[in-house]
Amino acid sequence: MSPERSSADTPVTDGPATATPRTTGAPGHVLRAVEHAIGQARSDLIGLSHCIHSTPEVGFEEHRSAAIVSEFLRRHGFAPTVGVFGMPTALRAQAGTGGPRIAVLAEYDALPEVGHGCGHNVICAAAVGAFLGVSAQLPELGGSVVLLGTPAEENGGGKEVLERAGAFDDIDAVVMVHPFTGPDEVASFTSLAVRDVEATFHGVAAHASSAPHEGRNALDAVVAAYQGVAALRQHIPATDRLHAIITNGGSATNVVPATASLTVELRSETLDGLVDLSERVQRILDGAALLSGTRLQERWDPFPAYLPVRSNAALAARYFTHLSARGRRIVLDPPGLVGGGWSTDLGNVSVRRPAIHPTVSISPKPIVMHTAPFGRQAISPLGDAAVIDSAFGLAATMADYLADPALRDAVDRDFAAAGGRVDVERLLASPVSALAAASLSDGT
Numbered sequence: 378m379s380p381e382r383s384s385a386d387t388p389v390t391d392g393p394a395t396a397t398p399r400t401t402g403a404p405g406h407v408l409r410a411v412e413h414a415i416g417q418a419r420s421d422l423i424g425l426s427h428c429i430h431s432t433p434e435v436g437f438e439e440h441r442s443a444a445i446v447s448e449f450l451r452r453h454g455f456a457p458t459v460g461v462f463g464m465p466t467a468l469r470a471q472a473g474t475g476g477p478r479i480a481v482l483a484e485y486d487a488l489p490e491v492g493h494g495c496g497h498n499v500i501c502a503a504a505v506g507a508f509l510g511v512s513a514q515l516p517e518l519g520g521s522v523v524l525l526g527t528p529a530e531e532n533g534g535g536k537e538v539l540e541r542a543g544a545f546d547d548i549d550a551v552v553m554v555h556p557f558t559g560p561d562e563v564a565s566f567t568s569l570a571v572r573d574v575e576a577t578f579h580g581v582a583a584h585a586s587s588a589p590h591e592g593r594n595a596l597d598a599v600v601a602a603y604q605g606v607a608a609l610r611q612h613i614p615a616t617d618r619l620h621a622i623i624t625n626g627g628s629a630t631n632v633v634p635a636t637a638s639l640t641v642e643l644r645s646e647t648l649d650g651l652v653d654l655s656e657r658v659q660r661i662l663d664g665a666a667l668l669s670g671t672r673l674q675e676r677w678d679p680f681p682a683y684l685p686v687r688s689n690a691a692l693a694a695r696y697f698t699h700l701s702a703r704g705r706r707i708v709l710d711p712p713g714l715v716g717g718g719w720s721t722d723l724g725n726v727s728v729r730r731p732a733i734h735p736t737v738s739i740s741p742k743p744i745v746m747h748t749a750p751f752g753r754q755a756i757s758p759l760g761d762a763a764v765i766d767s768a769f770g771l772a773a774t775m776a777d778y779l780a781d782p783a784l785r786d787a788v789d790r791d792f793a794a795a796g797g798r799v800d801v802e803r804l805l806a807s808p809v810s811a812l813a814a815a816s817l818s819d820g821t
Contacts, residue, residue: 401781401783401784402695402698402773402776402777402780402781402784403514403518403773403776403777403779403780403781404780407514407517407518407776407780408699408773408776410513410514411510411511411514411769411772411773411776412510412769412773414509414510414513415506415507415509415510415765415768415769415772416765418453418506418509418510419765421449421453422502422503422505422506422509422764422765422768423502423761423764423765425445425446425449425501425502425505426498426499426501426502426755426756426760426761426764427498427756428445429442429445429446429485429493429497429498429501429502430492430493430498430752430755430756432445433487433488433492433493434485434486434487435486435487435488435489435531436486436528436529436530436531436532436533436535437464437465437466437486437528437529437533437535438466439466439485439486439528439529440465440466442466442485442486442501443459443466443467443468443485443526443528444459446468446483446485446501446505446526447459447468449505450470450505450508450524453509455470455472455512456470457469457470457524458470459526461544462539462542462543462544463542464528464535464538464539464542466526466528466529467525467526467527467528467535467539467544468483468524468525468526469523469524469525469526469544470508470523470524471521471522471523471524472508472511472512472515472521472522473512473515473518473519473520473521473522474521475519475520475521476520476521476549477519477520477521477549477550477778477779477785478520478521478522478523478547478548478549479520479521479522479523479548479549479550479551479552479775479778479779480522480523480524480525480545480548480550480551480552481504481507481508481522481523481524481525481551481552481553481771481775482500482504482525482526482527482536482551482552482553482723482726483500483501483504483505483524483525483526483527483553484497484500484501484526484527484528484530484553485497485498485500485501485526485528486528486529486530486531486533486535487531488531488747491747491748491749491752492749492752493752493755494746494747494748494749494751494752495531495556495746495747495751495752496555496556496739496746496751496752496754496755496760497530498755498756499554499556499737499739499755499760499763499764499767500553500554500555500556501526502764502768503554503737503763503764503767503768503771504524504553504554504768504771505524505768506764506765506768506769506772507552507767507768507769507770507771507772507775508522508524508772509772510768510769510772511772511775511776511779514776515779518776518779518780519779519780520779522775522779523548525539525544525545527539527722530721530722530723532680533680533722534680534681534682534683534722534725535722536722536723536725536726537681537682537683537722537725537801538681540725540726540729540801541802545726545729545730548730549730549731549785550689550692550730550731550732550778550788551723551726551727551730551731551732551733552692552696552732552733552771552774552775553723553732553733553734553771554734554735554736554737554767554770554771555721555734555735555736555737556736556737556738556739556754556755556760556763557736557737557738557739557746558738558739558740558741558742558743558744558746558751558754559738559740559741559742559743560706560738560741561706561707561708561711561738562700562705562706562707562708562735562736562737562738563707563708563709563710563711563735563736564688564693564694564696564697564700564707564708564709564710564733564735565688565690565693565709565710565711565733565735566686566688566733566734566735566736567646567685567686567687567688567714567718568683568685568686568714568718568719568720568721568723568724568734569616569617569618569644569645569646569685569714569718569719569720570644570645570646570647570648570650570651570682570683570684570685570720570724571642571643571644571682571683571720572642572643572651572655572677572678572682572683572805573640573641573642573643573677573678573679573680573682574640574641574643574655574658574659574662574675574676574677574678575624575638575639575640575675575676575679576599576602576638576639576640576641576662576673576674576675576676577595577625577636577637577638577673577674577675578595578598578599578602578636578637578638578665578666578669578671578672578673578674579595579635579636579671579672579673579674580592580593580594580595580597580598580633580634580635580636580637580669580670580671580672581593581633581635582632582633582634582635583632583633584631584632584633585630585631585632585633586631589633592633592635593633593669593670593671594633594634594669594671595627595634595635595636595637595669595671596626596627596634596637597669597671598637598665598666598668598669598671598673599623599626599637599638599639599665600623601664601665601668601669602621602639602641602661602662602665603621603623603639605661605664605665606619606621606641606658606661607621609657609658609661613654614645614646614650616645616646616714616718617643617644617645617646617650617654618642618643618644618645619641619642619643619644619654619658620641620642621639621640621641621642622639622640623637623638623639624638624639624640625637625638641658643655643658644718644720645685646685646714646718647685648684648685648728648796648799648804651682651684651685652804655677655808656808658808659675659808662675677805677808678805681722681725681805682725682805683720683721683722683724683725684724684725684727684728684799684801684804685724685728686721686723686724686727686732686734687724687727687728687732687792687795687796688727688732688733688734689727689731689732689733689788689791689792689795690710690791691731691784691787691788691790691791692731692732692733692774692778692788693709693710693733693735694709695773695774695777695778695784696733696735696770696771696773696774697709697735699769699770699773699774700735700737700766700767700770703766703769703770705737705738705766706738707735719746721734725801728796728798728799728801729798729799729801730792730798731788731789731791731792733774735767735770737763737766737767737770738759738763739754739755739757739759739760739763740754740757740759741759
């Protein structure tokens with residue numbers, strides 16, 4: 378973005394109704410300095426992106442990736458700490474002191490076999506670039522900025538683990554970006570909640586031919602549960618999802634299975650929808666145990682549930698302004714769910730404090746995420762451009778937040794209007810199984 382195209386000195390008029398139109402953000406000369414700092418580090422940031430991409434590590438095992446980011450920050454004059462909040466691959470760096478305090482999040486975990494088929498190398502480099510860009514301006518802006526490396530977004534719920542360890546307790550607002558494909562980007566990203574339940578049914582083994590009447594078939598319970606989940610699919614909102622697999626169906630055809638298991642995954646667009654769907658699935662599991670005469674043992678959330686992303690309208694409006702000025706095709710508030718609605722643990726952060734999770738395009742044509750072609754785009758020239766552009770968008774949004782009390786008020790009002798802080802641990806308390814509570818004995 379050239380200085381002439383900076384819109385930081387003009388009011389935002391294109392935001393949602395909840396955003397205050399008179400917020401002006403950071404002064405233009407500050408944003409120009411932010412842009413210059415990111416431009417100066419362009420080669421280093423692209424190198425960081427490619428280096429993370431070349432050393433893919435799955436969630437909770439990102440030791441090399443965290444070390445690479447840490448060394449990068451040290452070369453640029455910061456003193457990061459790796460292994461914070463009880464998580465060996467989490468990372469924290471801070472510039473400035475006191476409040477307000479805003480954090481930018483870096484993900485760097487990869488997928489098994491696929492590697493960086495979700496483009497977390499772009500997320501990481503953009504977050505580091507944003508942190509570099511805004512840090513030098515803190516003497517004028519005031520407050521502080523935190524870079525937080527959050528492990529295990531892919532099926533690990535690292536951000537929820539960090540939340541419960543207190544990593545976000547002193548953070549007032551959070552920003553991050555995620556790569557996507559297609560011609561358009563979005564400033565206000567939403568997602569589906571997702572949680573799993575693992576259910577094991579305990580029956581009674583018996584000879585399947587000579588004494589079947591003495592058995593209680595755990596596989597019958599699993600099949601009944603699976604069919605119940607399948608039947609429920611036609612009676613839930615179109616945006617909700619249910620998936621199930623049988624993980625254990627017995628070991629021999631001539632033995633009535635004494636144990637059998639399935640896993641059910643639930644997705645919903647809203648918090649209330651997730652709670653309702655959880656209760657309905659629990660009743661299906663209870664019913665399957667009752668009709669088969671087996672005992673149900675269920676385990677909700679073998680890894681932390683992911684909640685829907687609640688995008689903060691006032692922050693999203695500022696990001697939209699900055700990325701539009703750079704010529705990116707970005708939509709402020711798209712209708713419906715982006716990409717059919719994937720899930721991310723940023724949702725768990727966003728219902729506790731204001732947050733945004735915009736997308737940045739790395740390809741003009743849609744490419745399915747979690748694939749090798751998507752991963753190749755993450756280190757393409759368009760992927761590299763996405764790192765630099767979104768780094769500036771995040772940095773400029775953070776600078777706006779630190780500089781402008783009116784914007785911070787708008788951010789807080791929008792967060793309150795969207796429902797305020799959610800007690801996530803209470804919300805995710807496992808549905809109580811009446812049959813499990815009754816502790817039915819085997820064979821009854």
